[in-house]
Amino acid sequence: MSDFWNQKFSSADYFYGDQPNDFLRSQIFRLKPGARVLVVGDGEGRNGVWLAEQGFKVTSIDYSSVGCEKSRKLAAQRGVSLTTECADLLSWAWPVAEFDAVVSIFLHFLPDDRLLIHRAIEAALAPEGWLVIELFHPKQLGYSSGGPKNRDMLLSPDELEADFPALDWWLITEGCTRLTEGRGHAGMGYISHAVGQKPAQAER
Numbered sequence: 382m383s384d385f386w387n388q389k390f391s392s393a394d395y396f397y398g399d400q401p402n403d404f405l406r407s408q409i410f411r412l413k414p415g416a417r418v419l420v421v422g423d424g425e426g427r428n429g430v431w432l433a434e435q436g437f438k439v440t441s442i443d444y445s446s447v448g449c450e451k452s453r454k455l456a457a458q459r460g461v462s463l464t465t466e467c468a469d470l471l472s473w474a475w476p477v478a479e480f481d482a483v484v485s486i487f488l489h490f491l492p493d494d495r496l497l498i499h500r501a502i503e504a505a506l507a508p509e510g511w512l513v514i515e516l517f518h519p520k521q522l523g524y525s526s527g528g529p530k531n532r533d534m535l536l537s538p539d540e541l542e543a544d545f546p547a548l549d550w551w552l553i554t555e556g557c558t559r560l561t562e563g564r565g566h567a568g569m570g571y572i573s574h575a576v577g578q579k580p581a582q583a584e585r
């Protein structure tokens with residue numbers, strides 16, 4: 382599957398643009414200065430590089446070698462540094478309780494893999510760590526602005542909540558929005574998004 386993404390990222394431009402996702406931008410006020418942020422499925426780095434520009438200590442991971450290379454190039458152009466890992470999240474040695482935030486933007490899997498990844502994200506959060514997540518809702522099948530065409534890879538807020546049993550939810554919702562994210566996400570779309578926080582003490 383990384384070949385699929387290498388192909389999508391093969392032209393000189395940035396497939397999802399070089400600006401951060403709007404929801405991520407709106408939620409970042411929650412993080413403390415210098416927070417350690419893991420960006421999963423970061424593609425060509427638009428979100429990870431922007432977070433590094435905000436002064437966070439960013440680890441960006443994606444299994445597309447082309448995406449990782451473009452992330453490094455974008456970081457160099459913007460004069461910031463971040464750690465880029467080119468690895469498959471399904472076999473990555475996930476750190477435990479190490480990040481003050483995990484950012485997951487339009488990272489879609491089939492259900493079994495999704496649950497593995499989402500549980501690993503939850504475990505990677507330090508106490509009081511934040512999850513910022515946005516992805517396409519099943520209603521996106523009625524739109525042509527991007528995303529997988531398989532219902533099983535799309536997520537409602539209820540399904541999202543169930544994947545992260547240890548988190549407290551500050552915001553979890555769905556809605557129609559205009560996407561202006563490069564060639565990859567363009568036009569009206571229907572998304573689920575959420576902000577969750579790990580409790581200070583492991584309660585569950």
Ligand SMILES: C[S@@+](CC[C@H](N)C(=O)[O-])C[C@H]1O[C@@H](n2cnc3c(N)ncnc32)[C@H](O)[C@@H]1O
Binds near residue numbers: 422442485489
């Ligand atoms: C729809 S793109 C979103 C990219 C980025 N989050 C953004 O919003 O610009 C999904 C990304 O997830 C990555 N990805 C999918 N499955 C992965 C896996 N198992 N391990 C690592 N990366 C993966 C792809 O390579 C691709 O870059």
